[in-house]
Structure formats: C-alpha cells, structure tokens
Amino acid sequence: MWRPTNYGEDDFAAFREAMDASKVETVIIHAVYLINTATKDKDLRKKSQAALTHALRIGDGIGAAGVVLHPGSTLGDPLQPSLKRAAKVIKAALKDTDHCKLLLEQTAGHKGLIGRDFDETAELIELAGGGPRLGLCLDSCHMFVQGYDITDEEHLAAVLDEADEKGGIERLGAVHVNDAAVPLGSHLDRHANIGKGEMGRKGLAAFLSEPRFEGLPATLETPGPEKKGSSKAEVTLARRLRREGLKRREK
16 A cells, blocks of 8 residues: 555564564565656656655664665666656655665566566666665565576585676665475566475575575565465475575585
8 A cells, every 4th residue: 555654663663672672683664566766657756756755764763774666767767867766766766764774675577567687677776876775675585586506505506606796785674584386587586495496405495595695684485374475384494494504505
C-alpha cells in the first residue's frame, strides 16, 4: 500500500529499546514493492520517491542496517533514460534522509527489471551519485535464476569477484537466503524452501559459508513448510548448512 505509516520519535525510541533488550542484532527494512523509480509516469514516480524517502526515514529512526529496494522496471522504455529517472529518484530520497543505507537488490533477471546484472547495478549506483550510503543486497535465488551458478565455493567466488570488479564488494550490506524453485538461468523469481529447490543443500551451504558474507544480515524469504513464511526449523537448517559449508572450506 502507498499509505505511509505514522511513526514518531516515541515509537522509534521504543523500537530501539526493544531491540537492545532482545537477541535480535540487526533489522533490515524492505521498501514496498509498488515502488518503480524508473517509471515515466510522473504521479507514480512521485509516489515512489515519497515511499522510498519514508522507508529511509524509518531506517534512520530505528537504526536499521539498510533499506532494501527493487529499483523498478523500464516497462518497455529504453534502458538509459530509465536508469537516469531511477537515479534521480534515489538521489532525492537520499538527500532528504540522514544516514540509513539504501541497498539495491539484484533482480531475477526477467526482461525490463532494473538491476538484471552487476553492470546495470553499478551504472545505477554511479548515476545516483556513488555515495557511501548506496549499497547492494544479493539474493541467492535471484543470482541463480539470473544465470550465475553459485552452487559451489569456486563458482560463487568467481561471481563475487565480478561483483567486486564492477560495483565494489564493500558495498554489500545484506543477503537474502532462498532456494530456487526453477532452473539455473530461467529468469523467474520463484523461491523454494531451504534445500528443497534447484540449488539444494550443498549450494546453500556454499552460499551461507562464503567468507565475504561474514557478519552481514541474512534474511530468509522462503515460502515456508505451510506456505506462511519461513519457519524456525528453516532458520535452524540454514545455520546447520552454514556450519557444514564452513567445515568443507577447511578441508
């Protein structure tokens, strides 16, 4: 929904206090999916900018590690003008907020979506000013269906080397951990439960144990065993796969 939440300083203080008293170490905000920073429609672009700015202000208030954004779609328009429109919206939202990072999520690669590969993401970051608040969020399912084979340590390392060369791996602020319900390179955003998809347990163990992901917040976005979202059992399994991956890397 476009309707913004109405949080004030008391709400932010209560949230931070609750975080400090809990076992939760990090919070990530996902911007609303309605946002399309690249659209030619002036009304939609205005709403997108307002929604993105609002999310970043909440991030400022609660101390979030970042706001994850799907930049949007060209909707059939040429790529370069679309990237410039998207960059303008992003720059304005960053200018009107203080310090929360904006993490551009790499998409599954279907036609028209901004951020289909590291080149597009790097260009958008540059057009948006290239400041330190602009970062990346990598999704295991999206990378896999985009055509990157990341199901073993060697291939994953090569993909991250490419990301580092083109965008700077130091911008990486979060990862999404999902198995893929569709094959490598299918360009379809279809998440599967941990270890139940095309990447499998071994592939996700490699992803979860990647040294360059150390210390990053990792979010599960799986359907869950009852299609009601990720479960505690999946979190436990993800932790186990991470340990298995780390042991394999030690050999």
